[in-house]
Structure formats: structure tokens, C-alpha cells
Amino acid sequence: MAANAGPHPQAHLVLSDRSKQPILAGLRIVELSAFVAAPLGGVTLAALGADVIRIEPPGGGIDIDRWPVLPNGRSLYRAGLDQGKRSVTLDMRTEDGRSDAARLITAPGEGGGILLTNLPVAAWNSYDELRKRRSDLIMVAITGSRDGGTAVDYTVNAAVGFPWVTGPEGHDGPVNHVLPAWDCMTGFLAATAILAAERHRRLTGEGQLVELSLADVGMAVAGHLGLIAEASLDSHPRGRYGNDVYGTFGRNFRTSDGRSVMVLALTPRQWRGLLDATALSESFAELEARLGLDLKREADRWRARREICELLEPWFAQKSLADVRATFDEGGVLWGPYQTFKQLLAEDPRASEANPMFAMVDHPGVGSYLTTGSPLRFGASVPVPPRAAPELGRHTKEVMGELGVES
């Protein structure tokens, strides 16, 4: 299809057609990817009904065996990150494989012609080369560093400062967070980028290359959270405060049955709720008088965090998790239990089929487990049920046939 073609013939489907479909029905995205960022961007769009086709080499990409793995060798990583996609295998070391992949990426169709990648771009799949085949191509390319340097979530995290403010107070050395947060955010921003570029194409007929890097995402977020400003303007850099939430009241406490709970008071109302629920108003009034602070003020709660903790700890030490839950839920306290991943599944009704986001799904060769759909709920569209990841290469023939790419 030609670029700049103006309104697409099917652009204005009647409402009744689309309201029976998932929100992103009609979009087709080809993914050349590994590890987390691009696969998560792709699975996010697939969970909203886009047709996401992941192309991998025969035998699988570099992350095919990525841990966690089952004793049978199957990767649970892949099972989660490829949910609901279609899997195509092509040997891109050969001229034919590269040609097929390029034809697949640039196949016609109003919602097609979208490539999402976080792999190094080669000559055959550069934006300039691919747009020769489809001039309105959208390509979202994720890199490590904008300057071309190699970077992954873990090196970006090291660079942007968080490991020095994370971890137990007094700990020597950096503490990485285990969640690959920069990968995840980059994946979600890539999904945003695809929709923004597709909007532009719908308005103008024009495709484009969109670039983003993990390092830029990390630094942009540090900027929006005020950490770059703080490092620039404040001579006393932020410290490491363990589980204390900076600038307010929030931290963990241990219950009589050895569980841990996170308790916060970000607002005056939440602070009052905590005092009422623990029946410690008098003790805190004495503390305020002694310290000359007003604990209704967030900054004063931060200043008095040690003393607040000393008053609260004995209260928690006499209560079981069930006691805390009953008292705090009744009293509107802002709190939550710490849960291991197993406890999340065993104890939290949000992580069960009672939550419509989840369903028990059988993943062939892997097993049956509680499987997520999209956390986004669109009132005017139907949700996509949680789905398994496809077997490697499961859709090669089907997709090639549909798109008229016959090897």
C-alpha cells in the first residue's frame, strides 16, 4: 500500500463491528526481539488484541532457554513474554530467510507494516532498507544507549543511581533491584510509541522510525522523579534509608506470627487512621510535644520516623497478620502484607481467578498456572482472554500463507 494515501478504505468501521473486538484489533506488529523490553512491549499489545508475530531463528533466539526454567528445560520467561503472540521461525543467516522476514514485516494491510525490535539492526532490516518495500513502515527500535554503547537493564540501573539508595541502611556497596524495571518501562513506552506513530500514519499516511534507549528511559524517569534536580541543587545527596519511604511515613513492621507488613501514612487522613486503629493517639501527642513537631505534616513524620517506629513496633509485635488485617482494613489504614510469590498466589484474592485479569491456562509442555491478561480494561471493547505462548515456529506456515510470503 502506498504512503500518503489518505483515509484508508476500512478506517471507519461501523461502531458495532469494533465494539465486539479487542481494542487493538486490526494492528499487526512484527517483533524481532530478545530478553525483556521488546517482548514485553509486544505482549502488552498482543494482550489488547493486536496480532503480534515474533520472528525467531530455527531453534529459537538467544533467550530461548532463559531462566527461570523448568526441570524439563522449558523457559518460564519465554512462556510469559510471548503469551498470545504468533511464532514464526526464519533462518535470517540466509538470503532467503532475510528476504522472507522483510516481506513479512512489510506485507500490505492497513494495520500492518509495524516492526518492534531490540536486536542489533543489520543491513537487511534497517529502516531505510525496509521502507523501500513499504514506504509507510513504522519501526520502533530499542537500543541500550543512544550513543551506540552496549547497555542492558542492569548496567543502566547501575548508572542511574538507584543502587546507592536501595537496600538496608548502613549496607556497604550498591544494591540492585531485581525487578528489571528499566526493561519493563521501556517495553511499555515502546507500546506507547507504536500507537503514537500509528496515529500519525492514520492522519498523514506517513510511517517513521522511532528510537528509544534503555539508558534514556532510566535517566528520563530519574529526571521526572526529581532525582537529577536533587543531585544538581542539593549539596547533601539523598541517603540510603532502607525500607523507609523518603520524605513521608512508610516502612515495614513485623507481626507476632513472623510476617511483615508495609504501613504508610502519606496524608493527614491516613495518619489519623493509623493512630485510631492502633489506639496510640495519646502516645503520639506526647511525642509531638517532646519533639516540637506536628505529625499531621508529612515532612515532620519523616523527621520523626525513628521515634514513630519505636512506638509502633511493640503494637505490631503483639498482633498477628490476621489481627493487623482486621484492624487496618476496618480503620482505613494504608497498608499491605509482604508476600512471597508463593504467598501471593496462596493468600491474595487479587491473584486468583476471582480477578478477571487472570485465568488458569494450560501452557503446552510447561504446565497449567494462573495466567495474566492485560491490566488495562477498555469499557468499549472486549477483553482478550489470557493465552499461552505458542510453540516455537507454530505459525510459520500460517502467517506466511496469510501474508502471501511463500518461500
Next chain:
Amino acid sequence: MAANAGPHPQAHLVLSDRSKQPILAGLRIVELSAFVAAPLGGVTLAALGADVIRIEPPGGGIDIDRWPVLPNGRSLYRAGLDQGKRSVTLDMRTEDGRSDAARLITAPGEGGGILLTNLPVAAWNSYDELRKRRSDLIMVAITGSRDGGTAVDYTVNAAVGFPWVTGPEGHDGPVNHVLPAWDCMTGFLAATAILAAERHRRLTGEGQLVELSLADVGMAVAGHLGLIAEASLDSHPRGRYGNDVYGTFGRNFRTSDGRSVMVLALTPRQWRGLLDATALSESFAELEARLGLDLKREADRWRARREICELLEPWFAQKSLADVRATFDEGGVLWGPYQTFKQLLAEDPRASEANPMFAMVDHPGVGSYLTTGSPLRFGASVPVPPRAAPELGRHTKEVMGELGVES
């Protein structure tokens, strides 16, 4: 404007008009928000050229003084999260204020009629009430828990399991990550949601309510990363491995000048690069023979992580950060220095005006510092220069006049 109206009159601007504009020019989003998730979603769209109007009460919302703050009391949080937005103050405790806010949210215009909120929804700004004024309204509502329970980033993080796998090996108790990762991801997903709903409206004329919760985002990500599968299918739950990257080789090392570096080998090529750069191939060949492992295999590098570390530590102990940098950049090793936020600014060229994402911007009343724009680079559109946050209420008259909402 009416719903189901079919193609909008200005929907097909000529290409030359849009290519001189930012990618999201023409979108108008009203934000009723606090803290991180919705403000970050809004600032993400503003940095791409959307007109994002944050409505706050006179004197500011509940997060107006949120730390980090300067000695003069100005919040660096707000300075970062409201960059490039317009600020309108309305007293929504009064009937007039609520009416003005509702008129502003539902004011006419093709790209308008979009509300982003993470505040509790009241009667006046419920989706059903607002759509009486504009039937094609898009409303993206962020909550803590889908079930109506109060939850914030920190309680979600406690619930979804990461604090038990984060932090130094052997540490007793949960370790929170300091980055409000769930808030950030939710903000980026809210941006995705707005664009998906706007696409639907463009195709059908129909608006909608989109809901998402921090808890669902946390659990969905844990699902896609394989952690729910692992907790379901694996009887031995994931442990806490400090800074070791699970299932591969990656961890921190200390240099002779007391700096820390993050070093990884996720691929056979990266492993070879590390052996070559450190000239330790022979020692590692001996280690492989002794342990009966093949360190070209990722899983074997994980199994031998302690021994690998013992061989590498003395190498790093004799090298300064500058030595490591020279050797590793030359040798293509996957690595990066740990940097505090101050070191990021002082030492990393990516965090400087050499990076087009950044500019030095004066933030009135706050100061001048390196300020971020969007990490997304759209080839077919002009970038939005980094901008300061507005003074509270700066645009009240301007916006009310433009949108024909005269109090």
C-alpha cells in the same frame, strides 16, 4: 461534539502540517492527579506535544510539597512530574469549581475530551456524569486495587514478591526497591491506554472508560516475567541472590579506586569478550575442567557464579575504574559503572547536554538544572524541548478563556 460522528473534519491534515509538529500535537488531556502514576503518564504525553492540563485546588494538591524539597520548600518532585503541562486551579469543593472542571474536561475539540486521573472519583467527575456533557469522553482511571482496596506503589511492591528476592544475600526481612517502579509502569501504561482509546474514538466516534490498577500492573508484570509460573510450578522458590543476576552471569565488582562496576555475560560472545579482556581464559578453562561445566552456557555460568567471582575479583582489585573502562570498552565487554545521582551528572556524557534528550532549563523558584525531554525520538515529527513545570495556577485564565469556560 457528537459521538459516532464519523470522520472528523480535521482528521486528515496534510503531511507538511504535521511533520513540523510534535507527534501528539492536537491531543488535549486533562489531569486530576496526585503523586506519581497519573502525573508521569501526563508528563510523558506532554513531552510528546500533547496539551496536558493539570487541574489542582488553589494552594495545590495533596502532593504539592512532596519530597525531595529545596530549603525554600519547593518540591523537586512536582518540578519533574509537571514539566510542560499547563496548570489550572479550581476549587472543586464548590459547585462552581466542579462545574468549571467538568466543562473543561468535556470542552469541545477533536483531540480533547480526555481525562486522566488517579484520584478517587467523586459524583461530579464519574464517567457517567461527565459523558452527559461529552458523549465521546475518554477517561483513564487509575486505582490502587481493582477490588476497591487502597493500594499504593509500596503496598503493591510488598504484595507481589520482589522484596523477598531483592537485597543482600542472607539479609533477614524484606528489601523494598526505592524506585517507584509500579507507579512508573502504570503511568506509561496509562499513556498507552489513552492512545489506544483515542484510536478507537477516531475509528468509531465512541469514547470509553479505561480502568487499570497498580496491583494489576504489578501482578501482570510478575506474570510476564515468569515469576507466577515459577511460584506455581517450582517447589523450590526463587531465592535472594544479592546483585547476582538470576540464571546467568552478572554482578558487581569493586575496583582498586573504590568504585563499583556491574559486569555481565549473557551471551557466549559476551563471555568470550570478558575472558579476552581480563586475559583469564586459562584460569577459566581450568575451572571448567574442575567443575565439569561449560561456561559458554548461561546456566553453567549461573551454577559457577561463586567460582567465577573468585577468579575475577582479584583482577578488578588491581584496576581503577578508568583502567576497567579502557579495557572493557575496547574489548566489547557488557559492563557499566555504578554511579550515584551526582556521579551520573558529573561523569556520564549521556547525562549532559551532549545528549539531545536533555537541556539546561531554568525552573522559576527552583533553579537551573539538566532537564529531560521524552526518551522517544520520532523520525517524522519535531521533538518538544525540555520545559519547566508551570507555577501553580499559571494557566487558569488562559485555559478557561480558550475553552470557553468563563467562571
